[in-house]
Each structure stands twice: as C-alpha cells, then as structure tokens.
Amino acid sequence: MATVARIVMNMGIQRIMTTDPKLLTLVHWLSPSYPIGSFAWSHGIEAAIAQGWIEDDQSLKEWLTDLVQQGSIRNDAILISLAYGTTDYDTVRNLNATARALAASKERIREAERQGTAFAKTTREVWKLNLPDLMLPVALGYAARLQDLDGQSLTAIYAQSVLSNLVLAAQRLMALGQTSAQTILLELTPLCAELSQDVAHSDLDDIYSNCFLSDVASMVHETQQPRLFQS
Amino acid sequence: MVNRNLSAKMLTRGATKRRNVELEQIIPRSEGRGALSSKLYKGRSVIDDFRCSGALRVLFPRTDQDLSAILINTSGGLTSGDIFEFEATAQKGSNLTLSTQAAERGYRALTGSAVTQTTLSVEDGARLNWLPQELILFDGCDIERSLTANMQGDAQFLFVEPMVFGRTAMKETVNRGRFLDQVTIYRDQILLYFDRVRLEDDLKNTLSQRAIAQGCLAMVNLIYIGPDAEAHLDTVRSHLPITGGATMIEDDVMVGRVLASDGFELRQALLPILDLLSQNTLPKTWRL
Numbered sequence: 378m379a380t381v382a383r384i385v386m387n388m389g390i391q392r393i394m395t396t397d398p399k400l401l402t403l404v405h406w407l408s409p410s411y412p413i414g415s416f417a418w419s420h421g422i423e424a425a426i427a428q429g430w431i432e433d434d435q436s437l438k439e440w441l442t443d444l445v446q447q448g449s450i451r452n453d454a455i456l457i458s459l460a461y462g463t464t465d466y467d468t469v470r471n472l473n474a475t476a477r478a479l480a481a482s483k484e485r486i487r488e489a490e491r492q493g494t495a496f497a498k499t500t501r502e503v504w505k506l507n508l509p510d511l512m513l514p515v516a517l518g519y520a521a522r523l524q525d526l527d528g529q530s531l532t533a534i535y536a537q538s539v540l541s542n543l544v545l546a547a548q549r550l551m552a553l554g555q556t557s558a559q560t561i562l563l564e565l566t567p568l569c570a571e572l573s574q575d576v577a578h579s580d581l582d583d584i585y586s587n588c589f590l591s592d593v594a595s596m597v598h599e600t601q602q603p604r605l606f607q608s
Numbered sequence: 609m610v611n612r613n614l615s616a617k618m619l620t621r622g623a624t625k626r627r628n629v630e631l632e633q634i635i636p637r638s639e640g641r642g643a644l645s646s647k648l649y650k651g652r653s654v655i656d657d658f659r660c661s662g663a664l665r666v667l668f669p670r671t672d673q674d675l676s677a678i679l680i681n682t683s684g685g686l687t688s689g690d691i692f693e694f695e696a697t698a699q700k701g702s703n704l705t706l707s708t709q710a711a712e713r714g715y716r717a718l719t720g721s722a723v724t725q726t727t728l729s730v731e732d733g734a735r736l737n738w739l740p741q742e743l744i745l746f747d748g749c750d751i752e753r754s755l756t757a758n759m760q761g762d763a764q765f766l767f768v769e770p771m772v773f774g775r776t777a778m779k780e781t782v783n784r785g786r787f788l789d790q791v792t793i794y795r796d797q798i799l800l801y802f803d804r805v806r807l808e809d810d811l812k813n814t815l816s817q818r819a820i821a822q823g824c825l826a827m828v829n830l831i832y833i834g835p836d837a838e839a840h841l842d843t844v845r846s847h848l849p850i851t852g853g854a855t856m857i858e859d860d861v862m863v864g865r866v867l868a869s870d871g872f873e874l875r876q877a878l879l880p881i882l883d884l885l886s887q888n889t890l891p892k893t894w895r896l
Contacts, residue, residue, distance in 0.1 A: 425819075428850065430819075431818070439818040439819075440819045442818075443818055443819035443820055447806075448819060471799075474799045475799060477799075478793075478799045478800060478802035480857070482853070482863070483855045483856055484855075584804055585804040585805060585806040586804070586805070587806065587820050588819040588820055589820055590818070590819050590820060591819040592853070593851060593853040593865050593866075594853075595853070595855075596853025596855045597850075599853075600845065
C-alpha cells in the first residue's frame with residue numbers, strides 16, 4: 378500500500394511539475410474567451426467563400442495551409458518570435474511598423490490593430506505589465522517576453538488559435554459540419570508545431586508572403602454586402 | 609537549388625561541375641547601371657543629373673509636360689549573373705515618369721540569379737511615376753528584384769510592376785524557377801509599405817494553390833500615393849477583374865493587387881487604371 382501511495386504521489390508531483398503555469402498563461406491569452414474580439418474577424422475568409430475561392434472542406438484546408446506555410450500566419454509567427462526575442466523598445470516599435478506595413482489591406486491593418494490594442498489593454502491591467510498598444514503579433518511576443526513565457530509554445534498556440542477562429546468563421550459562412558471542422562483543425566495541427574520550430578530563429582529577411590489571392594480577398598471584403606465579419 | 613536541379617537533370621553527374629564552370633565562362637554577364645534626377649526649371653521638369661553605363665540605356669521622348677524616361681536593357685533579358693542598378697530622384701516640385709521600352713524577360717538561368725535593384729526618391733511636392741512594362745518569366749528563371757522608394761512630405765508616387773508567368777499565347781509554361789521580389793516604401797523615414805514575395809522551385813504548382821493564385825499567370829501590385837487617391841478608389845475598383853482588389857492603407861495611399869489569367873487580361877484591366885492615375889501621361893511605349 379505504501380508503495381502504491383508513493384507511486385500515486387510521485388505521479389501527482391510529476392503531473393504538477395510538467396504542467397507549467399506559464400503554459401497556462403499562454404493558453405489563457407489565446408483562448409476565445411480572452412476579450413480581444415477575435416470572433417469578429419474572418420481574415421478575408423468571408424470574401425473568399427463568397428467568391429467561390431473556398432468552396433468545401435478540402436479547399437478551406439488548402440487555403441489555411443497556404444496561410445501557415447507561405448502567408449500571413451507565418452509572418453505573424455515571425456513577428457511574434459522577433460518581438461519575443463528583444464527587450465529593446467525601439468526594436469519593438471520598428472517591428473510594429475513592419476507589421477503594419479506588411480498588412481495587405483485596410484481591414485487587415487484594423488484586424489491586427491484592434492485585437493492588439495484590446496489584448497494590450499486587458500493584459501496590461503490584469504498582469505500589471507508595461508505593455509503599450511501594438512499590432513497583435515508584436516503585442517503577444519512582447520508581452521510573453523515581459524512575463525518570461527515560452528516563445529516557441531506561443532507561436533504554435535497562436536497559429537492554432539488563428540486557424541481555430543477561421544474554421545469557426547467558415548462554419549458560419551458555408552456548409553461545414555462540426556466533425557469536418559474539427560478534422561481540418563486536427564490535420565493542420567502538425568503544421569502549427571512545424572511553424573513554431575521554423576520561425577524560432579528567423580529574422581526580418583525570412584518574412585514573405587505568396588498568398589496573393591488571400592490579399593485580394595481581404596481587399597474585396599471591404600465592399601461585400603451583406604457581411605457578418607469585420608474583415 | 610533550382611540551378612543545381614536543372615543542371616543535374618540536363619547533364620550527367622560527372623560532367624556537371626566542369627560544365628558549369630564552362631557555362632560561367634561562356635555566358636556573357638550583363639551589367640547595367642544608371643542614375644537620373646529631375647528638377648523644376650522655369651515651371652518645367654527637366655533633367656538635372658544623368659548617367660548610365662553598360663547594358664542600361666535611357667531614352668527621353670519629347671513630351672508636353674513631364675520629364676519622361678524610357679529604360680532599355682540592351683542585353684535583351686535577364687539571366688544568371690546579370691546586375692542592373694538604377695536610381696532616380698524627382699527633386700522638389702518636379703514630375704518624373706519612368707517606363708521601359710518593352711517587356712523585360714527573365715530567361716532560364718543555370719548559374720545563379722539575375723539581380724535588379726531600383727532606388728527611387730521623391731522629394732516634397734514632387735511626383736514620380738514608376739511604370740515599367742511586364743516582367744515576363746520563362747521556365748528556369750532565377751531573379752532577385754528589389755525596389756526601395758523614399759518619399760518626402762507630400763510627394764506623390766504611382767507604382768506598378770506587372771508580372772507574367774509564361775506567355776500563354778506562345779504556349780510557354782513556367783514549370784520551375786525562382787523569383788524573389790521586395791518592395792519597400794518609406795515616407796519621411798517611416799516604413800509605409802513592405803511586400804516580399806518568394807516563389808521557388810515548382811512555380812507552376814505553387815501558382816495553382818488556393819490562397820496563392822488558383823492558376824492565374826499574371827499579376828500586378830499597384831500603389832498610388834496622392835491627395836486624390838481615395839477619390840479614385842471606386843473608379844479603380846470598377847476596372848478590376850473579380851480576382852483584383854484595391855484598398856486604402858492610409859488616407860492618401862491606395863494599394864491594389866490584381867491577378868489575371870494571362871498578360872493580356874491583366875493589361876486590359878491595367879490600362880484604364882494607369883490612364884486615370886497618371887492623368888493620361890502613360891508613356892506611348894505601353895501601347896505599341
């Protein structure tokens with residue numbers, strides 16, 4: 378009995394040791410309940426569905442794969458990683474300017490700016506951080522640095538949270554069942570882990586985007602009527 | 609990577625290295641350099657400083673109003689080892705329009721990249737139109753292109769760089785290749801616009817991807833900075849195909865991205881837009 382109790386106790390300790398509270402902070406920041414209003418933004422998915430560029434499960438998955446591998450989600454991950462890698466505020470301000478200059482359209486700027494501002498406001502007040510208003514990826518990376526959280530986990534969880542939000546948006550816009558939606562997310566999850574490894578040692582020269590049609594989608598969304606999302 | 613793949617495919621392994629050395633010696637490298645600035649003189653825009661060397665030549669067609677310059681690459685295209693560098697400045701209050709005599713060609717490159725670098729400066733109250741004709745890419749091309757524009761105060765700027773991936777009418781297909789492109793615009797030293805593209809290896813497959821081009825073989829980035837930019841937004845949008853969009857990223861900065869099935873369709877959309885935004889001063893070479 379004593380041995381069993383010790384094993385149980387050890388397992389208990391082990392479990393406590395491996396669940397890093399800092400990881401929970403990242404999950405907290407990137408959960409849909411964190412008040413940054415991510416549900417309001419579709420990142421051009423609404424226009425892409427209206428134009429027929431995304432028409433079913435498979436094409437949604439392909440579209441999102443492009444964003445992760447050679448588009449905006451990858452660039453966001455690089456910006457997070459770079460903002461995480463510095464304590465110099467001038468560098469952060471330059472990264473913020475880059476994030477803004479990279480945004481493909483007015484709605485893309487707003488999407489990152491408003492979510493970033495909301496994130497900074499809540500995080501500043503709750504965690505008592507000296508965190509200025511920044512574009513979302515830069516704000517996330519810088520806040521994680523200030524709290525000494527794990528940067529690589531941050532980029533992976535960020536990518537997954539964006540994908541999750543976009544799949545949810547697609548569910549409201551096209552025929553996409555619960556099971557299919559979650560299957561797409563499951564299939565995209567390894568890409569999030571790969572991405573976070575890829576960008577861990579990246580610099581500004583690694584930024585690029587080939588997702589031209591995604592940019593066009595975010596531009597034509599401005600005149601789309603009626604619409605559910607702000608981007 | 610591309611070069612290695614291409615040469616490996618074409619040549620036996622033993623001969624590859626020797627043959628590449630031979631190619632490097634045989635293929636002539638083209639270098640072209642040029643600099644041009646315009647100034648306001650007695651109410652007209654005139655040349656202030658001009659020099660060019662190598663395979664870069666510049667023509668100055670007579671025009672009624674602005675200074676217009678037509679760039680010519682006398683080597684006929686871009687391939688491994690070519691270097692083109694061009695700088696232009698529109699000084700305070702002057703207008704300068706730059707274009708090319710014909711479409712530029714990015715040919716198959718076996719031994720490295722062709723590099724083109726452009727630096728533009730537009731001073732207070734000046735206007736610069738950067739309106740090169742299409743860059744046509746061929747199978748196996750390898751190009752690194754970059755453009756930096758420095759704007760000052762209320763400078764105006766019109767920019768297009770159309771691209772065609774293989775001339776479909778000539779039954780040309782770009783299967784593989786490498787195309788790196790970067791456009792950076794600063795205004796009063798603050799980054800305003802930044803775009804970088806990196807298309808490598810299997811271009812045909814990449815361009816067919818969902819969020820990329822869904823098989824479109826022509827595209828253009830359009831930028832217009834001017835006080836009347838927003839006033840033109842609706843008209844610009846009305847000329848765009850369904851695979852094109854335009855937006856205002858600042859009060860006076862319009863950005864557009866257009867995809868088209870081929871170069872012809874792209875031109876059809878682009879011409880009325882360029883006439884509008886250049887106030888009908890589009891160089892005649894565009895219509896030849």
